[in-house]
Amino acid sequence: MSFIPLAQLLDSPVYSISEGKVLGRVVQSAVEADPGRVSALLVDDMKAEEALIRVEDIETFGIDALMIRSEENLTKPVPWSEVDQDLELGGRINGVPVLSKSGERLDLVVISFFFRPGSGEITHFEVSGGLLRDMLEGKGLLPREGVISIGPDALIVTEDAQTIVETIKAGPSLIDSAKRLKQQVGRVFEDVK
Numbered sequence: 001m002s003f004i005p006l007a008q009l010l011d012s013p014v015y016s017i018s019e020g021k022v023l024g025r026v027v028q029s030a031v032e033a034d035p036g037r038v039s040a041l042l043v044d045d046m047k048a049e050e051a052l053i054r055v056e057d058i059e060t061f062g063i064d065a066l067m068i069r070s071e072e073n074l075t076k077p078v079p080w081s082e083v084d085q086d087l088e089l090g091g092r093i094n095g096v097p098v099l100s101k102s103g104e105r106l107d108l109v110v111i112s113f114f115f116r117p118g119s120g121e122i123t124h125f126e127v128s129g130g131l132l133r134d135m136l137e138g139k140g141l142l143p144r145e146g147v148i149s150i151g152p153d154a155l156i157v158t159e160d161a162q163t164i165v166e167t168i169k170a171g172p173s174l175i176d177s178a179k180r181l182k183q184q185v186g187r188v189f190e191d192v193k
Contacts, residue, residue, distance in 0.1 A: 005126070028042040049076065055119070100158070100159055142164060
């Protein structure tokens, strides 16, 4: 897998390979704004404590679970002074508006992001134009290269970012689905003739 959506990881169980037990569930990401990477994941260890897993200590980002070598790879207690700012950004990045470098609001908000396993490098941001626009046109993907800065209050992007988002979609839109349905129905009627 070349990149992973953060939304897929939230609430995922974390297993120790050597002990064969569940160590907790992912509750949040720690994002370093510069250089734009996920540095760690915050885990609720099911004992009313929190622990930290550095991205580089994760052996496998599986479909159903994250796998780490052993319980020793959990950092307890969480070194809050080191990661507090990154955890705050990781928790607040979803829902921030997207603005161009010239100060224009692009009528988009960040709803998630994708990152590379191992390095934690953020590769794309999934953006939304709102429920109706998402249904009609689909959600957008914004490559990291179009992002100037990642902050707790806004994602600042290059001037051509809007064009990039319009050409790269996260999934089919209602309009795309309707066009495909029309083509399929047209083929059925041609076959009947």
